[in-house]
Structures are given as structure tokens and as C-alpha cells.
Amino acid sequence: MTNQALRDIDDQVLGTLGRPSIRYMLVLGLFALLMLIGVIAYGFQYALGMGVTGLSVPVAWGVYITNFVWWIGIAHSGTLISAILYLFRTKWRNGINRAAEAMTIFAIMTAGLFPLIHLGRVWVFYWLLPYPNWRHLWPNFKSPLVWDVVAVSTYFIVSLLFFYLGMIPDLATVRDNTRDGRRRRLYTLLALGWTGRYEQWRHYARSYLALAALATPLVISVHSVVSWDFAMSLIRGWHTTIFAPYFVAGAIHSGLAMVITLLIPLRKILRLERILMPYYFEQMALLMILTGLIVGYSYGVETFMSWYSADIFERQFWMYRAFGSWAYSPLFWIMIFLNVAVPMTFFVKKLRTNLKYLLIAAILVNIGMWIERFVIIVVSLSHDYLPTSWGDYAPRFVEVWVTGFSFGLFFFLFLSFVKLFPCIPMSELKEQAIEEQRAIQERV
Amino acid sequence: MSESSFNLPMWLWVGCLIAVVAGVIALALAFHSSAREGWLWLIVDFVVFLGIANGAIGWAAVFRVAQTRWAGAVNRLGHAMIFYMPLLFGVLIALLIGVEKFVPWVEHPIPEKAAWLNVPFFRIREVVSLGLLWILFGGMVSRSLTLDAKTRSGERIASEEHYRLTAISVTSVIWYTIAASIVSYDFIMSLSPKWVSTMFAPYFWVTNLYMGMAFLILSASLLRNVTGARDYLGPEQFHDMGNLLLGFSLFSMGLFFAQYLTIWYENLPEETHFLVLRYDKSSWMWLGWAAFIIGYGIPFLLLQSRHLKKSSGLSIIPAVLVLIGVSLERYVLIVPSVQPGHLAIYPLGAFGALAFLGALVLTFCIFLRRYPPISSADVALKESDMVLEVLQ
Amino acid sequence: MSDKVRVRAKFENLQGLEDSLRKLKGMGIRHYETYAPVSIKHLEELMPDRGSTVRLWATIGAILGLVSFWVMSSKASLIFPLVVGGKPPVSNVPFVVVMYEGTILLGSIAAFISGIVLARLWPRKPPSMYDPKWSGSEFGIEVECKDEEKGHVLELLKASGAVDLYGD
């Protein structure tokens, strides 16, 4: 009976790797098209200059940086789920961590493009990297932007290693169940000759644990660093000490929302209902209550402090953000509603166990978190110190299409991944199954 | 399981009483020598022990919210703090009576902030926020105890009773953050009323939880034998608690750094003066950094060892360091606001802490004596109704 | 050694493997190796060699990262000792961020590489004796024993529910 359970898991997961349906391919093509348009739009910008965007001197960061922060935020829940929850020995993580990690990888890749896209002279982007050169010109390690480069690339590398390491046993499984020659060769290559010998498992498990232990503080640090891109400045609305934890919570908030948004459709499409149990989603919903509360707390503290500081710039800026502008102030309130009010509905068990509702709520939170970043970046910039240099910002078509590109890229990669690799960690599920059986036997 | 096999040895009674008396006398003398010194010490002690008490009981709430199944005994240790609260409330009242004596914004008012920094409102919000918090905690404890009684008498417990306990725990956790924030604003930030930092409140209550966990570890390893909760406080539990302590030391250091870095970077006077005085340009910096290293740095390194975390005996070391270090840090956060310039230590006042400590131990033990050492309500948690498993 | 023989067996479930291991250990046979689709940590004490140096390597990598990134940022800032925004060329407060990331980066890489190397993983086909099912739902064992023990071992394995056995 043991191996029935295990075989079950294999069958279901390996089932997902079957030849994709026409509908699936069409969707994929749609995202590819979105990418194409985006590339053309960017070419336009590359040829003419940043002037084709809606940016100006008070507001010189716009949708691009908003997207960057948003995608990086998305990237966070992946490692959170696979590393932190692993350390906490949380069971429900095992079903979803692979998908979450994949999401992380692709989100970082997408996010990483935006700092380049928004660069005035992208052709010399490598000047931001620390590499020895004969002119002895190094980046400025005091600049938050350089921290950003270091942190994000570290995050990418570590999550990639973690992701790959976690996948090796499953790759072996796939290898052993693939007939088709080319694919088989690929899996053989990637599986690194995994045989499941105890000796392999021994070091493998240790190394996985170590990576998890290292990845956990990394998650916290990366989005703190992203928040410092703003907090290091003296722009009101940016320069506030709480930004680091506030951004981390926000990142996880949006990340969880994105996992839900991805997995609920996925379990339908790939018929994984028996593996991705509703209970998992309930757990994530409950986590989102926590993150939502933290985000809400931060909004509150920020508001109170901007009053308490008795600083004319702070106070006027907060008033402007909340009530001062027909274009921006509504966004502020929408943001609060979507990011705080909506997750609070998860206190109601009926709602959080209803997958349809969960999906909608998650999408709303995704939107809300994007708006939050937009409000933080654009609105703060548009009203700074000298009233004579106030200005406003609205994205122009290039920015819109390049944003579209990012979505195209992300979903294209994710959907292709799902069809090429096991998006559910089989070995961990098997381990869990075996443990459960042992537990039962012990009871007996 | 039976009633607690734990009864206070005589020497503990006596010791605690002596401590209390000595502490009170010390404080009285401190007040006598200089009222400001007295008030300062009262604030410091209050903030420290409030932090420990709320932190410890806060953990009980958190574990309940997280439906942590291994924390049956630990929670009860947290619950035991509830008897201490009335005493703290007394101290709070004393502080609120004397508030004009120690807050600088009474003689140098700040008109723009008057809506917040005024004595009546100060008193009201303190009483309301802490009072409500303690009522919530009390409710939580009593609920848990009644559930215990029922389980022991073998009644079956309706899941909504469990749910009610969880609900009040959730509420008290949420309110805890708010109440603690208010305390931090009033008793620390408002002492140098020009200073602002959004991070400070979160930093304050996170470090309170840090202290709380340290206290739980300490009491657990001291009492596991006497209370008969031994098998519920095994190496696994200590390992978990140790990991939590480790995590929180890293987290607290992170928050500290985030605040320090942000302020260091833009160098805005209304932000910097607070930190420069404590950590950069005055003899205060020695104490400041010492507190940081004792309270966070060393524990972080020690807790790297799995062996230490697992052992009930050794894990006392980081716990004690944390309690000492963070208390020192509180001192550094409070005193220089009133006593700027150079490092100032009042040995006399330091003894005042004995009173709080003695009272704490006393009330703590009394509780444990009266109630079973394991909260079977938490042990009885079933997979079916689990909520928020982050901290499992 | 010439008189050593290898015996392989397959189990459909963990219990079989587990108790065969117990028995082997009881017999005092030192050289055996298991194959499993899952990590079987809880059988550690039954295995001949245990523990791993990965954690050590990770720690070394982490410390290396900490130091090297501090050196890099300070040295780089000293080539042209520019005071920007009043901040001295080597100001460690911001460098902490870089060092922190460096610690984790090199630490993780060390953990990964050491894990891969120690587990002897590199792109190749699995050995011929390897049974594809071992990555699926079945468990394997390979015992190396003296020729005279062979029969006994086969016995023992069958007894603990090995589905098929083959020795050379």
C-alpha cells in the first residue's frame, strides 16, 4: 500500500508533463505576442531616449520602477514558502514550493530587466557591477542602487541554486519515466546521475537545509534593500525608518497573492486537485491576514508619524497624498482598501475556503500592491520641497507596452516551465506520505 | 494530569520579599537623593518589566494563534505572567500621577504636537491601551484555564470554544502591538520630543517579544523539574524556543540596523540627534554598544549551536544575556533624553529593579502553584481546526 | 577483495528495507547501501556512515563572503577616496549591507557545491545496476558481503519482504 500512495503521486505529477493542448499553446502564443509588442516599444525608447516616457524632472521614476519593486515583491513568497516554512517544518508547504520557487525565479528575471530598461544609458549598465578594470573604476558601495544590484543578483543566484537542488530527485524520477530520447537526454543531464543512494541523500539533505537556512535571512534582506532604494533619499514619503519591514511584509503579501493567483487556475488546468488541497490555500490566506495586518500597521504608523513629526513638509505631503490630488488621492484610498480591507475578509472561514473568492481577492491584492508602489514612488516625487518644481506624471504608451512585456515574459516562462518540469515536488510529497504512514503505524 | 506538584520553598518566599523590600527602599532613596533620578528609574524598570511580562504572555497568545501543538507547557508559563499585571498597573498609575515631573514637554511645550503631547490625554491613553490589553490577556488566560478544567474532567469541548480562545488570542496579539507602540511613544520617544522614527514602535515591541522568549526559556529550564512539566519541555521544545530566540535576535538586529542606516544616511538633524547621542558622539555610546552586543550579538552567535539550543541547562546563558542586554538598552534609550552629555549611572536606582524582579518571581510562582503547569487546551489541538501555522 | 560479493534486493515499501537494515546491522555486516525515492533521515542510525561536512563548508563560505565583500567595498572606495555627501570613503554602516549579501551569497554557493561534490553528482547516466523504480516508489539495497555470508543475506532479505533479489 505504501508504494501505491507513492505511485499515485508520481502518476499525477508526471501527468502534467504530457503534450500541451492547443488551447494551452494558444495562450502561450498570446503571451509571446505580448512580449513582441513590448520589445518593439522598447526599441522605440532605445532609439530615441527616455523622453518617449512620461517621466520628467520631479518624477523621474515611474511605472518602470513600480514594476521592478512589484515583481521583486512577487519573487519573495517563493523563497519564503520553500525556505522559511521548511525551517518551520510546515507540512502544507510541500505541495506548492516548487511552483512558488519557479515563480520566484521568473519574477526576479522579469524584475531585473526594469532597472536596465529605466537606465538613461543602458548600454553601459555593466558600470554598476563590481568588476576589476584597468581604469580602477568601481561602483559606489555607499549607493543604495549598488546594494540593490548586489542583493537582487544574490537573491537570483541563491534561489536558482535552491530551486535546482530541490528539483534534482524529481528530475531523476522524470528521467526514469521518460521514453522520448531528446527529453530523456535533457533530464539525464540535469539529474546529475541521481540514483537515490543513501550517501547522496545524506549530503543532499544537509545542503538543502543549509541553503534554506541561508535563504531565509536573504529574503528579509533583499526587500529591505529594495526599500532602502527609497528610504535612503530625503524625499518625504520615502525617507522613513519603517520602510524595511514594511516593504518585506508588503512583498510577502503580494507574493502570496500571486502564488494563489497562479495555483488556483493551475490545479484546474493540470488536474492536480488531489495534490493541491484547498487546505493549502486556506493556510496562505491566513498568512495573508498576517501580512495584511503588518502592512496596515505600517500605513497607520506612517500617518501618525507624519503628523507627530510636526514637520511642514511631512504634514503637507501626507495631506496631498490623501486628499490633495484628483488623480492620485483616490489611488491612496484604493490601495488601503485592497491591501488591508480585502485580506481581512479572510477572517471569515467561509470566504477563505472558497477558492473562487480567494482567487478574486488575491488578484485584487496584487493590483493593490502595484498601486501601493506607484503611490509611494510617483506621488512622493511629484510634491517635494520647492513648490516651483512640483509636477505630475502619467505613463505613456511605451511604458504601458513594456509593462505588458513583463507580464508576457513571466507567464510565458512559467507556463513553459510547468510543461517541461515537475511543478510539484514529488520526493517531498512522498516523504510526507511515508511519514504519515509511519505515524499511523505508530498509533496502531 | 494532576494539580501542580509545585509548591514554593520557603527560601523563595523570603528571598522575593526581601528583594521587594530592598528594591522599594532603594527606589525611595533614589527619589530622596533626586526626584528626577527616581522617576527615571521607575520608568526604566516599568518599561523593562512591562516588556518582559507582556512579551511572555504575548507569546502564549501567539502560540495559540499559530495553533502550536508543542507549546502546551510554554503557554502556561506565559499565562503565569497575568498575576504580575496588577502590580505593573499600580506602577503605571504612580507614573501617570507623576507624569509632569519627568516629561520635558510640560515645561517646554511643543504647540504643533500639543494635541498628542498633553498630560490628560497621556494618562487616558495609557490607562485605556494597557488596561484593555491586560483585560484581553486575562480573558485569554481564564478561557484557557476553563478549557483545561473541562478537558481534565473529560468533557468534550465544542470546537467553537476552542475558536473563542483563538479569537481572543488573535485580538490580544493585534492589540498588543498597538498598546506597546503607545507605550514606546509615551515613555521613550516623548522624553526627547523632537525625535521621530517610524521604526521605533515596531522595534520596541519586537524586542519585547524577544525578551519574553528569553524569559520563557529561562523559566522553563528552571521550572521544568519542579512543575512536573518535564516531558512537555523536552529538548525539542527548547530547540524550537532557541530557534525563535535566534530568529528574533537576527530580526531585532535587522530592525535596529534598518533604523540606524536610514537615519545615518540622510543625516537630518531632527532624526540624528537621538542616535548620535546614544551610539556615536558621547560616552553614552559605550553603554549603547555594550547593550547591543550583550543583548543581540553574543546570543546570536551562541544560538548557532544546535547542542546549546537543545540543552535545557545551557540555553539559560543566551536567555540571561538577552534579558540583561535589552534591559541595558532600555536604560540607554530612556536616560540620555533627560541626562544628555556624558554617561550617567545611578547604582542606587539600579537596586530598584530588585523590587520588580522579586514581585515578578513571586506572582509567577503563585500562579504556577495554583494552576496546572500544562495548558491541555493547547495540547488537545487537532489538525482539523488549525489556524495560521507559520510558527509551528 | 576477491571473495566479496554483492547482493541486491528491491523492496516495495520502506518497512521491508528498514527491518532488513536492522537485521544486517545485527549480523554485523558493515557494507551496504540503500536506494530510496525519498530522504530517509530517520534511518540514519542504521547506516554505516552518517553526518556530513556540508554545514562546515557553508560556514566557511559565509565567513569568506563576509570578509571578502568588506575588503572589496573598502578597497574599491579607497582607490579614489571620494567623500560623497559628507560620507567618508570607507563608511562601514552602508558596507554592512554589501557584506551581509556577500555572506549569504558565498555561503549558499559553498553549501550547494559542497553538497553536489560530496554527493558525487555530475551529469552522467545512472549505473547499469540502477533500477528506475528506485526514483519512483520502490526501495533498493545493495549489500557487499563475504561469499559465505551470501546465502544467509539473501535469506534475510527475502524474509524482510524483498520482491526480487539478484546477486553476482
Add this chain to the structure above:
Amino acid sequence: MGMAAAGTGLASVGFSRLIPFIHQPDEIIPGVSTWYATSCRECPAGCGMIVRNRDARVVKCEGNPYSPVNRGKLCARGQAAVTGLYDPDRIKSPMRRTEQGQLVETSWDDAFASIGNVLSRRPRIAFLTDLQTTSLNSLMKAWLSAFGSDRLITYETINYEYIKAVNGGVVPSYRIDQSDFLISFAADFLETWVSPVEFARQFSVMREVKNRKRGTFVYVGPRVSMTAANADLRIILPPGMSTSFARSIIDGRTIPGIRESDVRTIAQGLKSASRPLILPGLDADSARAASILEGFRTSTLVNRNRPHALTSSATSSELQALISDMENGRIDMLVIYNANPVYSLPEASRFAKALKHVRTVISMYSVMDETTTLANWILPSNTPLESWGDYSPYPGQTNLMQPTMGTLFDTRQTGDILIESARSAGINPVRTFRADSFYEFLRRQWGFPVASGEDAESVSPEWESLVQRGGRWSETGAAPPASGTGVLPKEESSTNREELRLWAFPHIYFYDGRGANRRWLQEIPEPVTNAVWGTWAEIHPSTARKMNIRTDDMLEIAQGGIKVQIPAFVWEGVAPGAIAVPIGEGHSKYGRFASGTGVNILPLLTTPYPAVKVRRLGASKWVTRIRGSDKQHGRDIVQTVAISESLERTSRIRLPLPEGYGKEDFYPGHEYKNHRWAMTVDLNKCIGCHACETACYAENNVAVVGPEGIWRRREMTWLRIDRYIDWKESSPILFQPMLCQHCDAAPCEPVCPVYASAHSDEGLNMQIYNRCVGTRYCSHNCPYKVRRFNWFDYQWPSPLHYQLNPDVTVRSRGVMEKCTFCIQRIREAEMTALRENRNLRDGEVIPACVQTCPTGVYTFGDLKDPNSKVSRIVQSDPRAYQVLAELNTKPAVIYLKRIVERPGR
């Protein structure tokens, strides 16, 4: 700076080639700039000008320090002269109109042949020119008389005839600096009126506070112009009300809408003043009002015996006469020079028609404009910067003009064109004009006739030095010939308060429209409205409310059959019942920058301030203007101190030096080896004229972004004049030059990932263009928002690129840029000091803005040297403060508070 005299050689140098020359003329040393003295001819003021010639190209104009008119200062217009020279739409060779009626290029020989042929038939000639004095003027006279005509008409659109009318036929000279009570009746003497730079300097002298006192300045007029913004008291009346207001001052009878307290103050001040001065405005009403007050309290500061050159400008009646003569075919040949009546005459269309009755119309303008396109001969003359000549604004004060570079195109000197044409008509110039070329004519006029066989060596040294200094300035001399004295029209019995009166005022930069093809002038904001690139119609909110007009609504302004469409600009700066529109825009043909930009209001001006019908159209058009709020929002950015208030330093200065770092600082700051450059900005002296901004454009190759760029808020200016408006204050409009503050703890520096924004060891905040990758974080972190980003590769259409300063990099797309304190000038000075191996003297380094400011707002110097002027001001001046000091960035630009009448709220 070494001023060189251009020998006769220079004009002949071929300029099509770049350095190095095959035959290099001796004045031109590659990489070294030479300064040539000449006269500014952008307006009748006649400021002395020195022009920087670098590698044989003119790159910058500055004021001639010897010239008594402007003492080395120059206004925005004067500095933009160089862009006039390099206007990409200049006429490149002579042109003729074919039978089919289109203009075709031709050769000078052909032109002279045919014109000489016409002239030889002794046509009836009229000569229409802008204001010309001395030599060229007399040559024109001589040329006309050679053909038996004396019809020389000096056509100035703004002809000051009413001022002449109330001053016995002359435009007198004024001594504002000596006045202690100044009333200006709509005379914008800081912008366009007579001699702005001169008056700006005088005004700043008058406004200096000596023992708690300074001259009071009252402005009476329909609009708060830049000049009015500098007044202590503004009486904003609808056009035509000034006269009655003047009377009310005398007899104390108050008129509706005027606070009698104000009337009393003025009357009081006028009585008690020891040296009052009343300035008459351009329109009849203002002039009359002024004359009435003159009668009441005569001023010793008006000197009618020292008339300004403007005296010789023709009155409208003379022009009427000319037009009717043209219509009736009494004129066969009309020669037009620098005059553009088809654009600027109220009855332009009539003039254009009349031109058809003239057989030969010759235009000698160097740029194609509305009038020139109607000529049948175009003989393009050199721009003033390419010509010999002279100009004397006041009797005896004559600027000498010399070619500051070779001719760009196939053009000739005006004088030479005349002489040549005469020669080709069979007249011997040597006999008739006693000169073979205009150069010789000029020499003779100045009493240094060219000796036969003279060469560069044997030129008389006196002449050399005259050319070098750029003129001769004595207090006495021949008064300019007075053209007909103007007459005041009858006073209107009562102005109907219902109808809107059109108040057209000369634009501070375009003057009468001649500046409109200079794109700097288009790009630089009009001081009080901040408007650029276009025309706007100012309306008072109360009026606007009645007609429910909002800013940017398109209005139709109609008068006598003529309709124009102008977007509305609603603000309190204009009298209710008036609609104020600037003159100068709306050219149909005047180069690419002027054509189609804005609207020409002049055709409506049949009377000085006609009643107009204003209708709100559905459409709306954004009045192109610098964006941003014009309120201070209580942020105390421009700080003021009332003259009554005690002058102790209230604000703490955080010096951009090590001692500026204190208890609340985390780090020690910089150690400076030699210098710490710093600047003080005296807000009390700043009149808001934007001369400094223009200088910055010229010196630093600042790009022009055009209206779209302005709309997207991408102006590139390194130095801007912020203006804040609060009508409740005693000085409602405050100007503040805002440039890079070169902070010691500059927030922009640490955030740059590649050290592109760094700090020099002389305290300069540097932007390293070729290191910049364009993250734009520095711009965010600059609380003063003085950093500019290159959103595109900005263009300099040829030959405008000749103007680029070779010492300054032209920034490419994607990099950040900003004020450098003119580091190239600092280096030049340091090099000079090094060469002469001595230390740098205080005041030796002069950034462009500092150099040109007419009122001396800026002081630049080394803060490390305790005796430098700038240090002394920072140490001692009680008005010193730093903008946004609370941010602790320790700016090196220290402002001095503006002194106002009443304390600010």
C-alpha cells in the same frame, strides 16, 4: 580680458573652414578666445558690448565695462544677439523678385547693376530704417540727398511720441539712482523702457538701504509687470485711469476702487521727497498723468538737454504721411532697413497694400521677415555683429562697432551696400561721400581718415584704442535730430468701465517683435507669468468670473473687424476691466522659431488701449509656461525682512566647511586644500530680469527643449528664477534665483551608483557626464531640483551650433547635468594665476551669471579665504540664510533676505 581691435584684415577671412587655417590671421589663436568691443543693437538703449570670439566664431556677448550706459552688464536680449547672428533662417545671398513674383537668389553684381540702373533714373526715394545714429545715419542722409531725396524715416514700433509730447519733443535722460521717491506710470524701465540695463543699475543704487532708509518706488499702471513687482506700492488701474488718479493725488479726491490711504501715502511721499522722479509710460494716458504730477512737483532728475537717441524716432503722423504717399504713387523706391512695418504697424495690411504701389522695394534686413518677403529686391546686410559702425544713445556717448567675426553668408555691410549702389548709379562715392567704403566713411566721421596705403601696422594708435575700448564717451555732444514732436490725443472724457480695454505691452525679451527669432528668448520664461513660447491674455479673476473664463480657455479678442485667438491667463496681476497681451509674438515669417509661435496683437492697436470685444471660445489651449505651484505654502523659501524690523541674523548658517558640522552630524565632512567656492545671492537686489539665466544658456551650451519639452516639465536651464506669488504680502511677487547649491553634504552624491555625481576638492558638486549612466536618483535626491536630465539628444540647427562654447561639453542623451559654478571659468582663472605664478585674487573668478547681473545680485568667491568678499558677507550680513537649511545639506549658495515694506505674515 584682453580686448583686441579688429584690423581691416578680419572681415576678409574666409570662415567656411574650421581651424587650423591655411593662412591663419594673427588675431586668431586656436583655443584662445579674443574679445572684440562693439555696441549692442538689440534695442535703442545702445549698451556697450564685448563679444567673445573663439576659434573665429562668436560664442558669447557680454557688457562692455567701459560703457557708461551698462557698465559691463547686459540684459537677456543683448546676450541673445549672438543667436540672432546664427539664426538658421538668415538670408544667405541677395535675392530678386522675378516677373512671376517669386524670390530667387542672385549675385551682388546683378543686384547693383539693376538697382543702379533704377537709381540713375532719379526715382523718388523714401528710406525706412530702425533707429540709427551718427555715421550710418548720416551716410543714409548723404545717400538720399545724392538722389535728391530727404525722406529718411526712423521707424521704431515703440516710438515714445507721447513721452516726447510731454517733454518738449525729446525723450529726456533720467537719474533714477538719485531719486528718493519714484513714481512710474506704466513705464517698465527694468524691462523695455528706454534703457533697461542702465535703469536697473540705477534702481538698485536707489534701493540700497542706508541707515534704515531707501528710495520708495510706486508703480501705477494696468498690469503688475516685472518692474511693478519690484515696487513698494502698486496701484493697478484699468488703462486710461492714470490721469484721473494723478489728479486725485493732487486734489485728494479719491476715485472708486483705490484705497485713499494709498493716495495719501503717495501724495505725502511726493511732498516730503527731496528728489522725486515721475516716469511717463508709453501710452498717452500715462504720459499725461506723469506730466500732471510733474507740474505738481517738478523733478530735478529729468534732463531734457541730454535727450536720448529715441528722440529721432518718427511719430505715427509721419508714417501716415508716408503710407498715403505710397498709396498715391508719390514714391518710386522704398528702401527698408531693419524695419518691419508689415508686422508691427497697426494698419499693417494697409501698408502691405501700399507697398504694391511702389515700383522698387529694397529690403536690407538680414533675416527674412514679413516686410522683406514683400520686397522685390533683398540686399541682405551683415548683422551688427559682423559690421563696422557706431551708435550713440546719448549726446557724446558713442559706442564704436567692429566686426566681431567674418561674415557667415554672402552678405554686406549696410553702408557698403548704399555706397556700391550709388557707385553703380554712376555716382563717385569718393566725391559724394568722401569715402570709398563704409569703413572709410566711419573713420572720417570719427576724425581718423584712412591714410593712403595704410596697413595694419600704420593704423593710428588712437583709433586702435578707440576700437579696442569700443567707443568714446563724453558728457557733451550733438543732440540727436528730433523727428516731429508727438502730440497727446484729447483726453477721453470718461472711460466706460463696462468694456474691456486691451493693454498691449512690449514683451521683455521680444521688445517690439525683433527678438522673437532668438530661441533662447522664446525658452526663457517671462518673469511674472513664467510664460514661454507663445502669447497669452491676462485677465483679472473678477473679470474672468463674470465671463466664466478659466486659465487656458481660448479667447477671441476682436476690435475693428480684426479678430485674434489667444488663450487666457487669469491672475490678480492685471487691472479688472483690462486684458493684457504681450507684443512681439505671432510672426508669419520670421525664421522657424518665431513663425507660427503665439499671436500678433499689434494690428488691434489703432489706439493705445482700444476697447475690445472678448468672447470665450469652446476650445482651450495651454498657455505654455513653467509648471509648478507659485505659492510658498508656508515653507519660508524666499525669506523677507521688513525694513522696520531689527536686522539680527535669525537663521543659523550651517557652513559648507568642516566647522559647519556639529553635534547632530554623523560624519565630519570635507577638508579643503585650496578653495571652497561659494556664492551669495542678494534677494533684495534681484529684479527678476533673467539676464543671468540667458548668460548661463550662452556659457554652458544649455539645450532648448521647445514648448513640448516645457509642457512635459523638461526645461534644461541650470539656473532658474523661481517666482512666488502671494497677493496679501507687501511684496506680492518674489523672485529667487535657484541654481545648484553645491551642498557640502550633497544628497545627490552618495546615491549615485557610479560616482558620476561627486565632490571636488574645491567644494564643487560635480557631475561627470561620461560616467553617468542615467539612473536619475541624484535628481530625486536634490531638494532644490536643479538637476536636468537629457531626455533626448537635443539639436542645434546649423549654424546655431557655431555658438556652442568650446570649453563646455555638449551633453548627450541619457546623462544628468547641472550648474557647475562655471568650472571652465574657474579653471581658466586658476591657469592664469598659475602662469603668472601667484595666488588667485578674490573676485578673479566670475561665473557667467555673476558677470552679467545688472544689479549685482551675486557674489562669488572662496569661502576658505576669510577676507574674500563672499566670506565677509556670509560672516557679517544679518540677512544671510540658507534655503531648506533644516535638511542639513549645508548649501554653498547663501541667500540674503529680501527687504520689504511691511513684515511678512
